[in-house]
Amino acid sequence: MTPLVYLAGPYRHLDPVENTHAMIRVATRLYATGLVVPLVPHLTLIWHLVDPQPETFWYEYDWHLIARCDAVLRLTGPSTGADTEVQEACSLGVPVFQDEAALLDWAAGRPQELSPGHN
DSSP states (O other): OOOEEEEEOOSSSSOHHHHHHHHHHHHHHHHHTTSOEEEOGGGHHHHHHHSOOOHHHHHHHHHHHHHHOSEEEEOSSOOHHHHHHHHHHHHHTOOEESSHHHHHHHHHHSOOOOOTTOO
16 A cells, blocks of 8 residues: 655644645645655645634644554644654654655655455
8 A cells, every 4th residue: 555644844834825835735746756645734724714623623633644644754844733743653653754755765665565356
């Protein structure tokens, strides 16, 4: 299976919409490699616009997602939230990468599982 990768990076610092835009660009680039499936938690921006929740709600939600991911990519920029997500990933034994190249090298080196019915 293609690894599911949680993208952690700045969200509120400066502008959540611009940060979400930047994160989507990273996700698109990563997905195009065919080596990983990026998970973009910044897309909860829309959810929050429709039904605002306290910060603790979003952290708890993100921790559930991180627990199901194969890796985390920590993008540059100041972010207490992303730093907390990295700590959570580390506590769960989920590998954390600081740059795309290292993540993609890791993903390329993972053994490929065959789909059911293939030998």
